[in-house]
Amino acid sequence: MIKNVIFDFGQVLVHFEPEYMVRQYVNDEEDIKLLSEIVFDRLYWDKLDLGTITDEETIRLVKERIPKRLWDVAEKIHWNWIYNIPEVDGMKSLIKYIKEKYNVGVYVLSNISKYFAEHSHEIEILKEADGCIFSAYLGITKPDHRIFKHLCEKFQINPSEAIFVDDNSNNIASSIEFGLNGYLFDKDAEKLKAYFDETLK
16 A cells, blocks of 8 residues: 655656756856756756755856856856746646545655755745655765665655655666655656556555
């Protein structure tokens, strides 16, 4: 019997799209392309997710790679990206639906920075969750089994009684190896709802 559902955050509950976030502050197409690639370079963001680099260090490194005229806007983009992540259609209502109809616990497990974690209380969809785990505070990121173990121990979840929803196939494969039930998400909330109705009934 499934008693808990664990969701990834980016590309599952919200859209994380660098170009969209940059376009909130920049109009020139060449600048948009440059800033999308550099401000959100995984070279920095993987370290932010692990908690091994600060936001201030990240901004300094970004500035070394872009023209000085873009420094201020790059910094603005960095500090405001958390407010430019629109919800994936249907996901908030789906969370409410499964909580009310099937009485499952709902948790969020995300590879994400300390800065986001500190402001997570401002993100509306996260208010629907019963608990959240953010990687940067642990120094462990998915697909490492240890992060699934930490979540299950913290919230007293039996892995075999939980479904993990993520858009990354490597994370899903690892979660299944760990003992969770996995669902690879494709941004189709209706398809996921049908899966829940079949699995949670």
